[in-house]
Amino acid sequence: MRTVQRTLLAGALTGALALTMGAGSAGASAPADAGPDTATGTSTVRTVDARSGDVITCKITTHLPHYSHHAHADNRHMVNVTADIKCSKKVAQLAIRVGLFKNGTLYKQSGTRANLGKNKVSQNAARRCVKRQNYTGAAVGVVTFPPGYTPHTKQVKHTSATVRINACKKS
Template sequence: MTSKKTGTGAKSADVITCKITTHLPHYSHHADADNRHMVNVTATTTCTKKVARLSIRVALYKNGNLYKQSSVKSNTGRNKIGQNAARRCVKKQKYTGYSKGVVTFPAGYTPHTKTVRDESKSVTINACKKK
């Protein structure tokens, strides 16, 4: 998704391109007992230049049903943001990640805001224990 600067003096180099990526859900084992045996999905939105505002929300689906949804995370004046959703691993299930974000471009750029979405491939997690 691209936004171009408009108005007098705008150059062809005044373009900001942003991309959202939902990574593959994966088994996540951490030493902290509260976070053991989780399925985690992460997503990032990255822009070629700093923007006015970024927000992102990530969802983890198990067998096509919503299993966990993150809160909305936002920042201002940056070019990157990331978020995750994690919940207890259930073996031999199919997991998919979804992400949705909103990019607010600096003043003078068109469009001023844009919603971005992405979906990971579905993966089956066969085991929920560290090998």
């Protein structure tokens, strides 16, 4: 049963990721040396427990794509984008998938990462750096709230600003 759920979730997130770039909020350029912790806004969802009035707020953030060089790593000279979903309380399930776009075309898509009974999940997508290109990150996720909360499930998505990476080497 869990395999079927994961397969359906992965399919839904893949379709949503493809649509995210078309209607996303990308467009503002960011400096090429911006770090991975710099993001341009978030997307937020809220849910309420009908019995107690308790509120859970979840935010999805797609950080700016950045050149990632780790001297001892096998995957040197990569462009990396990370994204996360963080909730104010633990939820039943969080799932996220991240896409890295090069000049508006999907360049790398991550697998789906899910957490059960946690308040956060993160994922990344990385691929070989190509200099003098524009990179954008996009993330989609599904939040499944605990029983009694309305809505019970909510899809979230967020697109980073577009970053031009002019050099694929450590400065």
